Amino acid sequence: MSNDLLDRIDFPKLLEDMGFSDVDATLPSYLGYCLFHNDQNTKSFSANLESKLFHCFGCGAKGNAIQLYAKWRNVDIAIAKQELEELPEVRSVEYLEAQLKPYDKLPVWKKLEILTAYKNAMPLLTTVPELKKYMNDRGISDKTLDTYDVRAYKQWSSCPYSYGDQLHAGVLDTGETVTSFRERFVNHTILFMFKVAGQVTYIQGRMSREPAGSDLKYLGIRGGVTHAFNHDVVIDPNVDHIFVCEGAMDTLSMIELGYTNSIGIIGVEGFKPSWIEDSKVKLITLALDNDRAGNEAFTKLSASFRQKNIEVNKFLFPTEFKDVNQFLCSKKSV
Numbered sequence: 001m002s003n004d005l006l007d008r009i010d011f012p013k014l015l016e017d018m019g020f021s022d023v024d025a026t027l028p029s030y031l032g033y034c035l036f037h038n039d040q041n042t043k044s045f046s047a048n049l050e051s052k053l054f055h056c057f058g059c060g061a062k063g064n065a066i067q068l069y070a071k072w073r074n075v076d077i078a079i080a081k082q083e084l085e086e087l088p089e090v091r092s093v094e095y096l097e098a099q100l101k102p103y104d105k106l107p108v109w110k111k112l113e114i115l116t117a118y119k120n121a122m123p124l125l126t127t128v129p130e131l132k133k134y135m136n137d138r139g140i141s142d143k144t145l146d147t148y149d150v151r152a153y154k155q156w157s158s159c160p161y162s163y164g165d166q167l168h169a170g171v172l173d174t175g176e177t178v179t180s181f182r183e184r185f186v187n188h189t190i191l192f193m194f195k196v197a198g199q200v201t202y203i204q205g206r207m208s209r210e211p212a213g214s215d216l217k218y219l220g221i222r223g224g225v226t227h228a229f230n231h232d233v234v235i236d237p238n239v240d241h242i243f244v245c246e247g248a249m250d251t252l253s254m255i256e257l258g259y260t261n262s263i264g265i266i267g268v269e270g271f272k273p274s275w276i277e278d279s280k281v282k283l284i285t286l287a288l289d290n291d292r293a294g295n296e297a298f299t300k301l302s303a304s305f306r307q308k309n310i311e312v313n314k315f316l317f318p319t320e321f322k323d324v325n326q327f328l329c330s331k332k333s334v
Helices: 003-007 011-018 065-073 077-085 093-100 108-121 129-137 142-147 163-169 248-256 292-307 324-329
Strands: 029-032 045-048 053-056 062-064 172-174 181-183 190-196 199-206 218-220 241-246 262-265 283-287 311-314
Touching (some): 003 065, 003 077, 011 029, 062 065, 065 077, 108 163, 129 190, 142 248, 163 181, 241 248, 248 262, 283 292
Parallel strands (some): 241 262, 283 311
Antiparallel strands (some): 045 053, 190 199
């Protein structure tokens, strides 16, 4: 493996463009949530920004920046090296894509249009027996699944958009060559739709089985998460109290428990303060995981909300349950 190639990679920028948050290039190392497994509770991904090595203490993934890129792209090392070696200078994934893909970036309206059309092309999850059973077994009723537009993945036939537009919208990935493509959610057949006023802003897929090893249980479209799951309650002028959960599954679980004013964020640091600047929210109840990361997030978020004169509560459930969904599945009442 070429040391020269490794030397040319701007590792902090590479990490940022892959979706790792809060990377500080002035520091010698980085600790964050791993992209390759359901790492929502503890920051288990460690990267040495100087040696360009990484290691996840959760799923065991490790290697150098080139191997990280190969894993993220889901291609073998030879293809990863070939893609990287073709560039005169390797700065970041953003730079790489600008060189290898002759597609203009989509305007926001176009991306929302494509994501919403993609949602409408996917069947309701309740029409797929095996997926419906999985969610029912997790305590989520058919009524809630349909009301909150949980969908099942299927190949998008008769799609009116180009491969390039689908790629930049996030519903396609590049294949083993620059000009080939593959479906993003083929292995993550439960689709949670993040919507605002009927427009889909983000899609998260979930496996219908508990993965072993380093498999990704959750997989979202590439790009930032601009809104929460069930975000409409945040901007509803009649809502002054919301519940904040970690993810769509816990949000649906809270709704099953009767708390319909619940939203789901991606990771404990996924709440954006701008969401409540123009809202009528006066009270926020945090229904985070029963672990250290959840407790730390409660402390951090509480301080931020109280600075905005918003009252904060904590949703308490027995400590033997890791999260709200486990609590729901225990069939205990609040």
